[in-house]
Amino acid sequence: SDNHYSCIGCGVQIQSELPNEIGYAPLSTLEKENIICQRCFRLKNYNEIQDVSLTDDDFLKILHGIGESEGLIVKIVDIFDFNGSWISGIQRFVGGNPVLLVGNKVDILPKSVKQQKLIQWMKREAKEQGLNPIDVCLVSSARGKGIREVAEQIDELRNGQNVYVVGCTNVGKSTFINRMIKEVTGEKDVITTSHYPGTTLDLIEIPLDDGTALYDTPGIINHHQMAHYIDKNDLKLLTPKKEIKPKVFQLNERQTLFFGGLARFDYVSGGRTSLTCYIPNEIMIHRTKLENADDLYEKHAGELLNPPRKDDLDHFPELIPHEFMVKEAKTDIVFSGLGWVTINEPGKKVTAYAPKGVNVTIRKSLI
Numbered sequence: 137s138d139n140h141y142s143c144i145g146c147g148v149q150i151q152s153e154l155p156n157e158i159g160y161a162p163l164s165t166l167e168k169e170n171i172i173c174q175r176c177f178r179l180k181n182y183n184e185i186q187d188v189s190l191t192d193d194d195f196l197k198i199l200h201g202i203g204e205s206e207g208l209i210v211k212i213v214d215i216f217d218f219n220g221s222w223i224s225g226i227q228r229f230v231g232g233n234p235v236l237l238v239g240n241k242v243d244i245l246p247k248s249v250k251q252q253k254l255i256q257w258m259k260r261e262a263k264e265q266g267l268n269p270i271d272v273c274l275v276s277s278a279r280g281k282g283i284r285e286v287a288e289q290i291d292e293l294r295n296g297q298n299v300y301v302v303g304c305t306n307v308g309k310s311t312f313i314n315r316m317i318k319e320v321t322g323e324k325d326v327i328t329t330s331h332y333p334g335t336t337l338d339l340i341e342i343p344l345d346d347g348t349a350l351y352d353t354p355g356i357i358n359h360h361q362m363a364h365y366i367d368k369n370d371l372k373l374l375t376p377k378k379e380i381k382p383k384v385f386q387l388n389e390r391q392t393l394f395f396g397g398l399a400r401f402d403y404v405s406g407g408r409t410s411l412t413c414y415i416p417n418e419i420m421i422h423r424t425k426l427e428n429a430d431d432l433y434e435k436h437a438g439e440l441l442n443p444p445r446k447d448d449l450d451h452f453p454e455l456i457p458h459e460f461m462v463k464e465a466k467t468d469i470v471f472s473g474l475g476w477v478t479i480n481e482p483g484k485k486v487t488a489y490a491p492k493g494v495n496v497t498i499r500k501s502l503i
């Protein structure tokens with residue numbers, strides 16, 4: 137067994153079976169004197185962070201360890217998957233440490249979305265989850281937008297202490313950290329070798345200028361993420377590279393929209409009306425009569441209605457209905473991990489279907 141090896145970088149226990157999980161090192165490297173896990177190896181040699189995942193228990197252990205240290209916690213969420221990328225319970229574990237909430241992937245937002253409204257919404261949602269962030273900011277790690285500002289803010293908020301970056305898989309945590317490394321260190325090499333003092337937290341250390349450090353934590357798999365239910369090749373449909381183009385539909389009562397086979401929106405009653413869909417451009421929207429919708433899904437999920445792919449249907453959760461009575465003009469129905477539909481007029485009854493476990497919520501429009 138590999139049990140007696142640990143990484144000279146982060147101290148994690150080495151394993152050679154699961155490349156995407158923490159502590160992986162190829163079998164061929166185990167004969168070396170100083171064994172280093174792949175995550176540390178890449179940071180050391182390529183200045184690049186690679187995300188690895190952890191079980192829930194191990195992740196809680198890490199959070200607990202952070203709670204016992206002092207520092208700034210930077211929590212990354214995907215603004216298109218706020219609920220799906222939320223790590224619940226974090227507020228209990230971080231102790232008295234301040235949390236900076238960073239919403240990633242702002243480049244996908246249509247220009248018409250008011251970022252201040254999105255920030256207000258994130259603050260309210262965070263509060264509802266029991267978290268009171270010291271601030272909320274928006275970035276695009278892919279494009280580098282907002283990164284310098286966040287780097288400066290982090291530097292101010294951390295008060296000379298360490299920084300711990302947490303986030304669940306797919307939020308763009310490694311993209312974010314890799315940008316930060318470039319921003320903070322410029323062209324300098326980041327060499328990480330020292331153990332986290334005291335315990336082994338499986339954290340990767342990225343030294344900052346003044347003797348403190350930024351720590352990358354492994355990601356946690358959040359089973360509420362839509363992303364887990366579709367083929368890896370289709371993930372890029374959910375994480376588009378381009379700004380979303382809103383699509384307007386004039387609907388009569390009892391008409392249905394399908395977003396690929398991932399979600400469904402029934403316009404139940406309220407007279408003819410217009411809706412705006414903020415769904416990644418590559419996801420096809422199919423319109424049908426409500427009375428034909430069940431049948432269409434049954435027959436065409438995995439084909440006309442994709443993603444999911446036919447091969448993934450067995451693992452794809454059933455679509456669960458969520459009913460809403462929309463009382464105010466300009467209301468969003470949000471499908472976590474997919475996008476949202478803005479209902480422009482009040483007094484409409486709708487039913488939104490999402491895969492079991494995936495959240496559907498209602499909010500005041502961000503436009």
Ligand code: GDP
Pocket residue numbers: 186187240241242243244275276277278279303304305306307308309310311312355375376377378
């Ligand atoms: P991690 O699992 O949290 O480390 O996530 P990754 O950094 O691997 O990113 C997950 C996916 O999101 C990848 O396909 C990235 O290209 C994409 N991504 C990350 N940051 C951004 C961003 O700011 N904008 C967009 N459009 N995509 C992003």
